[in-house]
Amino acid sequence: MTSPAPEPRPGAGADAGAPASPAASSSDPFQPADVTWARVSPRxxxxxxxxxxxxxxxxxxxxxxxxxxxxxxxxxxxxxxxxxxxxxxxxxxxxVRAIGYAERDDDLLIRKGILFRQLVVVPYGRMQFVDVSAGPLARRFGIATVQLHTAAASTDAEIPGLAPGEAERLRDRLTAHGEARLAGL
Amino acid sequence: MSDPQTRVPGASADQLEWHRVHPVTPLVRAWAAVLVLLFVLGNQALDSLSSLGEVAGQVVRLWWVAVLALLLFLLVVAGVSWLAWRMTTYAVDDTAAHLRKGILFRQQRHARLDRLQAVDVRQPLVARLFGLAELTLEVAGGADSAVRIGFLRLDDANALRADLLARAAGVKARRAAGTREPAQAEVRDQAAVREQVTSDQQSDAAGVPGAATGVVPDAEAPRDAVAAVAAPVPEPVLEAPENAVYEVPPGRLVASLLRLPVIWIILLAFVGLGVAVGVTRNFGLLGSVLPGLFGAGAYLFSRFAGEFGFRAAISPDGIRLRHGLLETRAQTIPPGRVQALSLTQGFWWRGKGWWRVKVNVAGYGVEGNSETQHVLLPVGPRDEALTALWLVLPDLRTDEVAPLLDEGLTGDARTDRWFTTSPRTARIFDPISWRRNGFAVAERVLLLRTGRLTRSLVVVPHERTQSLGVEQGPWQRRRGVASFAVHSTPGPVGPRVPHLASGVVAGLLDEQSVRARTARAHQPPERWMEQVTALPEVADGRDGTA
Structure with missing residues (x-):
């Protein structure tokens, strides 16, 4: 996958001067292949x-x-x-329906937004700690928020609206994944 | 509350050897407060003196009361600071640095040395007068996580730094708990290994054009800390020898500051102010603009004072940076601690071909007190900027990568061979620099290039990627582009490329997470000297690229 010298990347930069074909949007960065998104609770x-x-x-x-x-x-x-x-x-x-998350083998994907969409990829080995929080209102409706923290402050990896059981399961899985793939900074 | 101090030195449960900081520390820390206090008291005394001028006899009596109160107050302050000094102790063992402080609220802090991100020896102006210095250990634990040991005599601080770095590097970790002589012998042995490494890197530096001005041939001179080791460090540790790589002459620094847009804003403000005052005869205008001018001037001065006398050197313990006019700072950034690096060239520096190199180091970012802490090269020609880059990433110093770096620094889409830039559809978002915005992938790093007027090249080692992000607004989606970001630790470098083709971003997102994972699996150990002695194949690989 990696080569000793950087290779010219065919087709990517060479035709930058030419008008980009609409085919470029066929592979959507917000819908990676073989990913099934889990939705958050409608509550x-x-x-x-x-x-x-x-x-x-x-x-x-x-x-x-x-x-x-x-x-x-x-x-x-x-x-x-x-x-x-x-x-x-x-x-x-x-x-709320647009919020989705997916646990892959080595990282967690979080997607949100309809008009302004954003996607974050957080490798398990990069997690420093996981927060599970629920305010009084959220508790009354039976949901919680899971937030992943990496060493980067700009990582905005927050999954709101999880059922408490799911939040705990996710927290434990993330922690287990993180320990298995622990890396330094 | 007062009896813990009697058993502080050396008598704790474990066999740690606790040391005290220098007794002048409270004065150095609180000199500003003391000055303000004296000023306020003096003012009030003068006020009371003038207002009660008619009843002179009473004033004299009050005067004595005031003096007595002042003395009492100073006595209390001195007592408290003496107690605080008594209660502040530090110790170092093979795995951690320990600091205890606080009178009522005791604080114990243990910093794991294998998580050490940087060591700074800071000398504020007042501390310089006393020949003292403060040692700061950055461990990337969030806000205010640094361990500050200070103040110490400068020699002691340097010796402690050498000791800490040797332990953090893993030089001492494998040492058996034997007698003193073999341990010493091993330390010297390791020092010899370090010298070996340095002479390798020295030949590197010598090959760099325009660099290596003050190369020491046989690494004899920089062993300044050996003789000066005093009580705080039980065994003398050889400071890893270093080789000067570049320095920034004051003339260049001043010239570079004069080319900042701030200067033009200041000048324009002055001219505008002069005209306005001349026309309206309203001198009140002066007062309205002056704060802004003071702010700009303060910024310029802080940059000048912070980056004055900037020198960089390389040693097996990492990059050594020394700078400062009033407050001097000697930073040591061990290998592999730089999370991201940027080379920038403002529009007005282009004529001179100057670049500025900044780094993200975990632990520096949260402090936020000074921009200079993040600077690897304040201003320098292209060769020096590349040298600075190679200090951090020696792997990039190959002939194959050179044209790639060239392209990253000054190229754009019309000449690109490696960089993938924004498609033409992104022109409407960024009509000036859409041809520059792009990325390229090398074996060990991701290069992100942005900006046409202010050129910028950001280099992120694959194993330092924290997380990845993509953003897309509605208009961007219609145009088939998205913005890509690599999240790095807090600091001045924000690796980000706007408006890349969606398909390209999707591919990059996939490939980059794989690359980051692979690179992390192969990253060198946190104790950086272990790879030299225990992992010869890594060292071989490094020799092969040099």
């Missing part, structure tokens, strides 16, 4: 709804009340907030 949807209702819906309500009491100008922020709330409420189910 994450109501949790996020409640959070959005609290942080966006409540201010919208306050603005609306103040608009009735004080000045009509406050209808503008109220409207904007209400629109954002509606958008978020419609978007959240799709967002």
């Amino acid at each position: 994450l949807i109501p949790v996020r709804w409640i959070l959005v209702a609290f942080w966006v819906g409540l201010p919208a309500l306050v603005c609306a009340v103040l608009a009735v009491l004080l000045t009509v100008w406050l209808w503008i922020p109220a409207g904007v907030l209400a629109a954002a709330l509606l958008w978020a409420v419609l978007l959240i189910p799709r967002q």
Whole structure:
């Protein structure tokens, strides 16, 4: 796989000047071959709804009340907030369904996002520690968050909305994998 | 609470030998606080003096009270600092460095030496006056995980550093618990091995064009620490001999700073300010702009002071960097501790062909106090920049890789042979540098090239890849491109290439995780001297490339 001297990579850089063919998108980086994605629990949807209702819906309500009491100008922020709330409420189910993770032999893949998609590949041997956390709201709905930490601060490897049993299983598996493939920094 | 201190030296449960830091330490640490205190007290005394000027007799009496209170306060401070000094002890054994400190809240810290990432000997200005230095062991444990042993006499600090590095390198680890003489003999034996290695690397350095200005022929001079070993280190340890590789003359440093855009911003601000004040006769404008100017000036000065007298040397214990005008710092980065490296050239440095080389070292990043800690070469011509690269990655010093590096530094898609760049569809995202943005794969490293005005080449060894990431926005998806990132430890180097073709990214993601895994399986041991003595085939491989 590795050669002593860097070889010219055929077809990759040479035709960079030419217009890229649409065939390039045929192999999607967000859908690696032979990977089956595990979904997170749908109970994450109501949790996020409640959070959005609290942080966006409540201010919208306050603005609306103040608009009735004080000045009509406050209808503008109220409207904007209400629109954002509606958008978020419609978007959240799709967002939650878009979160996926996959355990491969040597690394864990985490995918999220619909419009702005991101994918993180975390090798088991690189994990420094695993966090399992659940806030009061998440506990009430019976979900937990598993977060992987590597030595890189920029590794954003968080899986929200796992059933507690699944979270524990994942934590134990990750820890076992990490010990088996332990490497230094 | 007071009786633990009676049994501190040498009497702990294990056979560790505990040492104290230098008694002047509290003064060196707290001099600023002491000055501020004196200033405030003096001010208040003056104030009270002037306001109560009419009742002179009372003032005199109050004066004595104030002096008495001050004396009492100083006594308490001195007592507390003396206690703190008494309670601060350190010890070193073959596997870890230990530090105990704190009066009420005792803290014990053990740093595993095989996880040692870097050792810095820092001398702040005040400490220099006393000839003291602080030793910092970076162990990559997150925020504030460094073990700071200080202050010590400079010679002691250097000797301790040599001792720590020898232990961390595994030179002492296999030593049997025998008598003193054989142990010494083995240490010297190992030192001989180190000299052997250094002379190899020295011939490397001598071959580098424009480098190796002060090569010491027989590695005799750098053994400065041998004679000066005092009480803190039980057995004298030979400091690994080193060879100077490059240094940055002050003239070049000043010239490079004058070519920074900050200078032009400052000048423009001054001109604009002059015009504005001249036109409006409103001198209040001065006050509004001055803070910004001070900030810019402070940045320039900190860079000048931090990178002044920059010297780099190579030794078997790793890269040695020395720099600083007011506060001096001597860094030692052992082999294999650099997580990522970047070579950058700002637009205004292009005429001179200057490059700046920065590194990510785990443990440095979280401190964040100074940018200079991450600098491997503040400013230097291309040859020196490549020398700096080869200090970190000697494997890249081959004729096959040279054109690849050339391409990485200055090439773009029109001349590329190895680099894979953004497709033409990415032009709309980055019309200037879409031809530069790209990556190339060598046997041991991944090279990421970005920027046309500010050129940048990032080199990440495969075995230092932490995790990989891909991002894609909606517009990028329509254009069939995605951004690729390699996650490295915190630091100034962020390995990332924007807008590569989706298919290319998918392939790279797959291949790179395999490459990283393979490289990790074959990475050299954490104790870096073990590969020299215990793994001859690795050493052979290195000779083969040199």
